[in-house]
Amino acid sequence: MSAHSRHLPAIAVESLVKRYGAETVVDGLNVSIAPGETFAFLGPNGAGKTTTIKMLTTLLPPDEGRILLNGVDLAKDPMNARRHFGVVFQDCTLDKTMTVHENLWMHCALHRIPRAQRRLRIGDVLALFDLADRRDSMVSALSGGLRRRVEIARALLHHPALIFLDEPTLGLDPKSRRILWAHLQHLQKECGTTIFLTSHYLDEVERFAHNVAVIQKGRIIMQGTVDSIIRYAEKTTLEDSFLFLTSEETQTKEDRAVVAGA
Numbered sequence: 001m002s003a004h005s006r007h008l009p010a011i012a013v014e015s016l017v018k019r020y021g022a023e024t025v026v027d028g029l030n031v032s033i034a035p036g037e038t039f040a041f042l043g044p045n046g047a048g049k050t051t052t053i054k055m056l057t058t059l060l061p062p063d064e065g066r067i068l069l070n071g072v073d074l075a076k077d078p079m080n081a082r083r084h085f086g087v088v089f090q091d092c093t094l095d096k097t098m099t100v101h102e103n104l105w106m107h108c109a110l111h112r113i114p115r116a117q118r119r120l121r122i123g124d125v126l127a128l129f130d131l132a133d134r135r136d137s138m139v140s141a142l143s144g145g146l147r148r149r150v151e152i153a154r155a156l157l158h159h160p161a162l163i164f165l166d167e168p169t170l171g172l173d174p175k176s177r178r179i180l181w182a183h184l185q186h187l188q189k190e191c192g193t194t195i196f197l198t199s200h201y202l203d204e205v206e207r208f209a210h211n212v213a214v215i216q217k218g219r220i221i222m223q224g225t226v227d228s229i230i231r232y233a234e235k236t237t238l239e240d241s242f243l244f245l246t247s248e249e250t251q252t253k254e255d256r257a258v259v260a261g262a
C-alpha cells in the first residue's frame with residue numbers, strides 16, 4: 001500500500017442519486033468510510049440500502065454522483081474498482097451441488113487467481129473462518145451459519161481491502177450470529193479489512209460497528225458513532241435511538257440531515 005492510499009477513504013460517496021421512474025430511492029447520499037472501519041448502513045425496509053450497495057458494487061449505475069473505492073472512481077474504472085471489494089448478498093449464491101472446496105476453487109478461477117496460488121488462498125480463508133474440517137462437505141449439507149461463513153470466505157479469496165455484507169446474519173440463530181461476528185472481528189484484526197454492512201439486528205450493530213448511517217426514504221437522516229447517535233437521541237440503546245429517529249413524529253419535526261458529533 002502506498003503512503004498516498006493510506007490516507008484515502010476506503011469508500012467515498014458523493015451526492016449519489018438513484019431514481020426508478022418518478023421515484024427517487026437514493027437521494028443525494030454522502031458517506032466517507034475510513035480503512036479498517038466496520039460501518040453499518042441502517043434503515044427501515046425500502047429505505048434504499050440494497051440499492052446503494054448495488055451501486056457501490058457496480059451492479060447498478062447511479063443517476064448522479066460519484067463513488068470512489070480506495071480512490072478508484074467506479075464509473076471511470078469499474079474493472080479496477082472490482083478488485084478492491086468482495087460482496088455477499090442476502091441470498092446464498094453458493095452452488096449447493098458442489099463441495100466447499102469446489103465452490104472456492106471455482107471462484108478462484110473466475111477471478112483468474114493463478115493455479116499455483118489457489119491452494120494457499122483457499123487454505124487461508126478456510127482457516128480464517130474455521131472451516132478447514134468442512135473443506136470436502138457438500139454445501140447442501142451445511143447449516144445456514146456455516147454457509148454464510150463459506151460465502152464470506154469466498155468473497156475474500158481475491159484479497160479485497162473491503163467487503164460489503166447485506167444482512168450477513170439474517171436468519172441465523174443467536175449462536176451462529178455470535179460465531180460469525182467473532183470471525184468478522186478476527187478478519188478485521190488480521191487483515192484490516194473494511195466492512196460495510198446492512199442489518200436489522202441493532203443489538204449486534206451496537207456491539208460491533210464503529211460508525212453508523214441511518215437512511216430513510218433515500219436520505220441519510222443521521223450518521224456518527226454508535227455512542228454519539230445514542231447520545232443525540234437521548235436513549236439508552238441503538239435500537240431505541242433508531243426507532244425514535246425514524247419515527248413519523250421525529251421526521252416531521254426534524255426535516256433535516258444530522259451528523260452526530262463523534
Ligand SMILES: Nc1ncnc2c1ncn2[C@@H]1O[C@H](COP(=O)(O)OP(=O)(O)OP(=O)(O)O)[C@@H](O)[C@H]1O
Nearest residue numbers: 020021023025043044045046047048049050051052
Ligand atoms: N428494480 C426496481 N424497480 C423499481 N423500484 C425498485 C427496484 N428496486 C428497488 N426498488 C424500490 O426502491 C426502494 C428502495 O429499495 P431497497 O431494496 O434499496 O430498500 P432496502 O433499504 O434495501 O430495504 P430492505 O430493508 O427491505 O431490504 C423501495 O421503494 C423499492 O420498492
